Amino acid sequence: MHRRGVGAGAIAKKKLAEAKYKERGTVLAEDQLAQMSKQLDMFKTNLEEFASKHKQEIRKNPEFRVQFQDMCATIGVDPLASGKGFWSEMLGVGDFYYELGVQIIEVCLALKHRNGGLITLEELHQQVLKGRGKFAQDVSQDDLIRAIKKLKALGTGFGIIPVGGTYLIQSVPAELNMDHTVVLQLAENGYVTVSEIKACLKWETERARQVLEHLLKEGLAWLDLQAPGEAHYWLPALFTDLYSQEITAEEARETLP
């Protein structure tokens, strides 16, 4: 009595089928690679044509930049992944965002002694514009966000924290979890207190205290024991008055409680 499917014959047949399939598979992959190479050349030409007609549009129109980025994201393409990419080379989008990245890093570094490495998107925007000078091209807040998202690859703890309709930009690797973020969002007037946290978030005193202590430790908050009522925890990142002042590191240290 013979059992079906088992035995040297069946195995050999199976192996033969596999080999044939493999052979076809290999050819198909090579074919596809050749096809991709051709399509790439064609695409490059199309992109060059697009660039010659519309490069200025991208440069001058921030809304168009947003649409462009969104479309790329939808199809699974990152035009900013590499300076060597077609998008960057031909449309010049790369240099625009990478240079912005450098400027953002420099501003954050310069202001770190004052705000502990946390800054509002508005202030960052103002300072970057100031640094770019008169003849450079204007940038929008959306441009800044995209540049910052790219900077995360450098492993330096760049973070974007949404707070009430805008964003706080973090530029030092301080650990901020959900609790910390939620408290930051409460500090609309530039400061927050334990009572406020308990009232708005319904937390226990201990939880509020821990979060505030962490912010103090990371240099993101300053303690004001002379405030009326209870202690105020101020967030320098949210001081809008300080926009136009230039404070040196020495002055900042002297004002620390």
Place this chain on the structure above:
Amino acid sequence: MDRFVWTSGLLEINETLVIQQRGVRIYDGEEKIKFDAGTLLLSTHRLIWRDHKNHECCMAIPLSQIVFIEEQAAGIGKSAKIVVHLHTAPPNKEPGPFQSSKNSYIKLSFKEHGQIEFYRRLSEEMTQRRWENVPVSQSLQTNRGPQPGRIRAVGIVGIERKLEEKRKETDKNISEAFEDLSKLMIKAKEMVELSKSIANKIKDKQGDITEDETIRFKSYLLSMGIANPVTRETYGSGTQYHMQLARQLAGILQVPLEERGGIMSLTEVYCLVNRARGMELLSPEDLVNACKMLEALKLPLRLRVFDSGVMVIELQSHKEEEMVASALETVSEKGSLTSEEFAKLVGMSVLLAKERLLLAEKMGHLCRDDSVEGLRFYPNLFMTQS
């Protein structure tokens, strides 16, 4: 310019600040006037301008006075501007800088940029008209502007027509660009699908695609900006380009590294290299991918990732562990040090100073004192004094 009124610049209750911008100059029509450098503030109710030097020189216009606004692009030697067309001033208007003016529009010149964002916000406020819903004190209530079916001021009709034409023209340009872009994206999407298919085949049969072909494929992905699904088996996500880059970096960074004690954070490297290049800049990912290949290519630098996630480039000859020994000496001499104090003493960035102290702690040489006053490091007496 006769629509402005003097103001203290303080916001009323229920009036909120929307955006502000330094470095704005005001023109009366086409004429330059003495208000050449100030901060422009947009609130839910008014447009306020305050002189940089003399803060008491502060004036405002209610948003309800604005008929419409248009943008004027920057040119050579000229800053971008917003042109603000205004209704005639109400008869009971409070005093302002000008009694009368022949112009029914002003220009705001953004000498320190910020025009794009400001225009966007001002347009929003003009659309939302929040000042109509949120009452503020009498002094800010002016006429709500002529009602619909209104009598237009002279000359406005012609201006509005020109504006409409310009809008149509711009829209046409944008929609053509958008159309062309959409066509381009369709082709790009085909490439993405194709690359996914190839990637799957490569994954299934490792040995059958030659190494050369894999390298070629990776460079295609790089050109298109498609994330590389074929991972680290051969040279990681690196391509020929990244190998070349790695070699270049080894050349460029040798001296700067030596000047900085043999170690630099990746952010510092990013800024240094791109500032030097000026154009054809590296993306952050380019830099990281190139640095990942340094060790494999046996170059005299290497990439190191600390536990905290901070990434640095070190000279191969740099021994961070040995630096730890000297760090311990420094801390012992001073009794205790924070990262900032240590950084200042040694002449390092605070970021790297902190990493060194953390490493020393990890190796057992230092102890931490973590309080609200900050993180302070002490020599680990538990180790040395049994």
